[in-house]
Amino acid sequence: MATATAAAPARPATGDGHKRKKNALSDGQGRLAWMLLAPTLLVIIVVAGIPVLMSIRESFFQANAGVDPTTGLVQQGDRFSGFANFTNIFTSPDTVPGSYGQIGRFANAFLNTTLITVVCVIAETILGVAMALIMAKAFRGRGIVRAGILVPWAIPTIVSALMWKLIFDEAGVMNRILGSQILWLADSASSFWAVVIADVWKTAPFIGLLTLAGLQTIPAEVYEAAKVDGATAWQQFTRITLPMVKPTLVVAVLFRTLDTLRMFDLPYGMIGPGKYRVETLSIFAYIEATQNRYGPAAAYAIILFVYVLLVAFLFVKLLGADVIGDSAPKKKKQKRDRGAKTAEVPALEMMGGSH
Amino acid sequence: MTFARPARRVLIAATSLTALLAAAACGGSGSSTAPAGSGSSAPAVDMSKHGPIEYWQGKDTSGNAKNLIAQWNSEHPDEKVTLRELPDNADQQRQQMIQNTQIKDTKMGVISVDIVWTAEFAANGYVVPLPADQFPTDEFLPATVKGSTYFNKLYAYPTSSDGGLLYYRKDLLDKYDLQPPTTFDEMKTACKTIKDGEKDSKLNCFAGQYQKYEGLTVNAAEAINSAGGVIVGDDGKPNVNTPEAKAGLDAIKGMFDDGTIPKGAITWQEEQGRQAFQDGELIFHRNWPYVYSLAQKTDGSSKVAGKFGVAPLPGVSGPGVSSLGGHNWAIAANAENKGTAADFIKWWASSEIQKDNALATSAAPTRSALYTDPDMVKKYPYMPILLKSIETAQPRPIAVQYGDVTLAIQDAAYGALQGQTATDAALSSLQTKLQGLIK
Numbered sequence: 163m164a165t166a167t168a169a170a171p172a173r174p175a176t177g178d179g180h181k182r183k184k185n186a187l188s189d190g191q192g193r194l195a196w197m198l199l200a201p202t203l204l205v206i207i208v209v210a211g212i213p214v215l216m217s218i219r220e221s222f223f224q225a226n227a228g229v230d231p232t233t234g235l236v237q238q239g240d241r242f243s244g245f246a247n248f249t250n251i252f253t254s255p256d257t258v259p260g261s262y263g264q265i266g267r268f269a270n271a272f273l274n275t276t277l278i279t280v281v282c283v284i285a286e287t288i289l290g291v292a293m294a295l296i297m298a299k300a301f302r303g304r305g306i307v308r309a310g311i312l313v314p315w316a317i318p319t320i321v322s323a324l325m326w327k328l329i330f331d332e333a334g335v336m337n338r339i340l341g342s343q344i345l346w347l348a349d350s351a352s353s354f355w356a357v358v359i360a361d362v363w364k365t366a367p368f369i370g371l372l373t374l375a376g377l378q379t380i381p382a383e384v385y386e387a388a389k390v391d392g393a394t395a396w397q398q399f400t401r402i403t404l405p406m407v408k409p410t411l412v413v414a415v416l417f418r419t420l421d422t423l424r425m426f427d428l429p430y431g432m433i434g435p436g437k438y439r440v441e442t443l444s445i446f447a448y449i450e451a452t453q454n455r456y457g458p459a460a461a462y463a464i465i466l467f468v469y470v471l472l473v474a475f476l477f478v479k480l481l482g483a484d485v486i487g488d489s490a491p492k493k494k495k496q497k498r499d500r501g502a503k504t505a506e507v508p509a510l511e512m513m514g515g516s517h
Numbered sequence: 518m519t520f521a522r523p524a525r526r527v528l529i530a531a532t533s534l535t536a537l538l539a540a541a542a543c544g545g546s547g548s549s550t551a552p553a554g555s556g557s558s559a560p561a562v563d564m565s566k567h568g569p570i571e572y573w574q575g576k577d578t579s580g581n582a583k584n585l586i587a588q589w590n591s592e593h594p595d596e597k598v599t600l601r602e603l604p605d606n607a608d609q610q611r612q613q614m615i616q617n618t619q620i621k622d623t624k625m626g627v628i629s630v631d632i633v634w635t636a637e638f639a640a641n642g643y644v645v646p647l648p649a650d651q652f653p654t655d656e657f658l659p660a661t662v663k664g665s666t667y668f669n670k671l672y673a674y675p676t677s678s679d680g681g682l683l684y685y686r687k688d689l690l691d692k693y694d695l696q697p698p699t700t701f702d703e704m705k706t707a708c709k710t711i712k713d714g715e716k717d718s719k720l721n722c723f724a725g726q727y728q729k730y731e732g733l734t735v736n737a738a739e740a741i742n743s744a745g746g747v748i749v750g751d752d753g754k755p756n757v758n759t760p761e762a763k764a765g766l767d768a769i770k771g772m773f774d775d776g777t778i779p780k781g782a783i784t785w786q787e788e789q790g791r792q793a794f795q796d797g798e799l800i801f802h803r804n805w806p807y808v809y810s811l812a813q814k815t816d817g818s819s820k821v822a823g824k825f826g827v828a829p830l831p832g833v834s835g836p837g838v839s840s841l842g843g844h845n846w847a848i849a850a851n852a853e854n855k856g857t858a859a860d861f862i863k864w865w866a867s868s869e870i871q872k873d874n875a876l877a878t879s880a881a882p883t884r885s886a887l888y889t890d891p892d893m894v895k896k897y898p899y900m901p902i903l904l905k906s907i908e909t910a911q912p913r914p915i916a917v918q919y920g921d922v923t924l925a926i927q928d929a930a931y932g933a934l935q936g937q938t939a940t941d942a943a944l945s946s947l948q949t950k951l952q953g954l955i956k
Contacts, residue, residue, distance in 0.1 A: 234668035234917075235639075235640055235641075235642060238641075258928070259928075259937055259938070331784070332782075332784045332789075333781065343781060345784055347728070347784040348729075348783050348784050434728070434729060436924050436927060436928070437729060453920045453921060
């Protein structure tokens with residue numbers, strides 16, 4: 163709200179001046195700038211813009227699926243179905259037994275996605291910050307510890323999924339250590355925790371690394387001053403470390419949240435498809451697409467996209483996550499503030515390749 | 518002005534790139550209209566064109582497909598076949614075949630179709646019907662032909678089959694003077710005798726495949742069929758909410774409850790079960806023929822080499838009924854050189870090549886005569902039992918939306934076996950789901 167009213171007076175300022183000669187520095191270089199940016203913009207349009215538009219279009223269509231009773235052949239082609247793919251989510255009789263009782267498959271996947279994200283991100287943040295605090299300390303063998311902590315992050319997710327599948331096997335290492343026979347890879351509450359454990363193991367180092375970078379920007383004098391004033395270690399942590407590392411930490415948590423909301427390969431590779439305790443929205447959309455129901459699959463993917471966007475927006479608004487690193491001159495340049503909002507989308511797209 | 522020309526060139530290049538990618542993206546969507554072979558003019562499949570083709574199948578694990586294709590290529594230099602190996606995972610194979618049909622790949626000539634995809638591929642026009650005069654089926658096992666047929670038309674030529682077998686510890690059964698069981702009850706009695714005598718706490722009685730995946734559909738269908746029930750009746754209508762089907766599912770559930778099947782087997786696929794059997798932890802094991810040569814290995818990987826035998830599957834109220842497996846070859850709808858594709862399939866399905874392939878890969882042949890062939894029986898002593906298994910085998914439900922059907926069956930069976938739902942409730946909701954899926 164605040165930005166909207168603040169931006170209002172800025173518009174006439176750019177509008178009534180001479181657009182071209184607004185800035186002496188960029189005078190005559192607009193075309194060059196466009197040309198230099200064109201390849202990047204083009205790639206973004208081609209690999210992100212067009213597919214997104216196409217899937218939005220797709221989500222309003224359904225494939226014809228009637229079978230001819232004499233030849234057994236399926237009708238071909240698509241038909242426009244309006245919002246049917248979206249409304250069917252609520253009316254579909256296809257219920258599944260998940261952790262929340264017998265409910266619709268989409269609702270189940272949505273709740274799984276949310277619950278996994280909340281649990282994983284909280285655990286990862288706590289562990290990640292602890293890791294960062296350890297890594298920041300100067301001690302012998304620090305290099306090895308830092309490298310060691312990062313190993314899980316460097317392993318491709320699908321590889322760690324298969325690795326954890328062996329660990330969580332009914333006759334695997336985990337059950338030997340625990341001395342029990344927990345059926346992690348069945349479809350039970352333990353399957354959910356298996357996914358959480360594997361995900362935390364894999365991505366806590368990511369939060370740790372980013373937090374470490376934040377910790378290293380805190381000047382040592384602040385701590386010295388605190389010591390002189392007689393602050394305890396806990397006070398130093400809550401009054402100095404946390405507030406000063408918060409901007410970096412919030413961005414790290416934001417990235418992890420967005421990433422976990424799209425979780426696919428860990429539950430799919432480790433527990434398997436059709437396991438309703440761990441079926442996320444991405445998995446559900448994927449399974450629908452492999453059944454050649456591209457319309458509903460696109461609809462679910464779009465809902466996930468909007469959900470992710472909403473969460474990102476809330477993060478930026480409520481926690482002040484500074485994704486592109488230009489929070490300082492906010493008051494001065496409203497135009498850049500507006501830019502920050504549109505820049506969220508590229509930031510999200512960038513995350514797409516990291517998982 | 519010097520910028521203008523390169524800029525325009527970049528723009529043109531970029532525009533064409535955009536178009537290309539957009540076209541590629543289009544392929545994934547369902548926007549394609551009627552493919553070749555649909556509608557009532559189906560018989561007019563042009564099989565006159567000859568030339569190079571591609572043959573698509575899963576991973577060539579034995580390497581023998583390459584050898585046979587090299588042989589074909591040296592005999593047919595103008596109609597060369599290129600092997601396209603797909604991932605090991607059946608779902609991914611299916612998906613890649615469908616995607617390449619949707620982008621109208623003309624090079625994809627012959628595809629190796631899993632028996633359960635037949636209805637889907639035929640109904641969607643991904644593959645073309647094979648003319649009966651060119652593809653005689655009288656020398657093939659009837660079950661394999663039935664599995665390749667959809668609405669009275671042959672859509673794929675049977676090239677390999679598969680049936681379940683009961684592997685048993687011959688040394689233990691002989692020690693206690695027991696015969697391989699024909700029913701689950703007999704099996705339980707045999708287990709009790711052996712376990713009482715052996716006093717080995719690690720020794721379990723029986724296991725099949727009960728993880729939630731296609732293997733569960735196979736095992737659940739076998740139990741239901743052997744109890745006299747059906748999932749989908751001969752009339753093509755789902756009929757699974759019956760006392761017989763309940764008896765079948767209850768039998769597996771009961772074996773889990775009384776410890777006949779180890780608790781952990783709810784997460785087992787073929788390989789975990791094979792491992793347990795090879796480690797000497799199972800007395801009886803339901804698996805496919807591929808296990809035979811692996812369990813017979815004397816390099817130390819198998820503790821039961823030379824100590825096991827093979828018998829027909831046991832059942833609930835009588836002899837067991839296997840689910841039918843196998844891959845059959847079909848001609849892709851958009852293939853350019855369908856003539857070569859047809860010739861290649863006929864050549865591969867011929868008696869000599871099937872025998873050569875079966876001896877090299879242990880793939881179960883589809884021609885009845887090969888099961889009594891002396892060379893085959895010498896190499897694979899289980900051949901007569903496998904023949905019996907395949908002859909009495911039942912196909913899994915034939916459905917255009919097979920992916921949904923199998924998931925529904927797995928939902929019902931897994932919920933019941935895990936104890937989350939009662940078997941009768943699971944079966945009645947399965948019946949409702951199947952009625953919506955199979956019309």
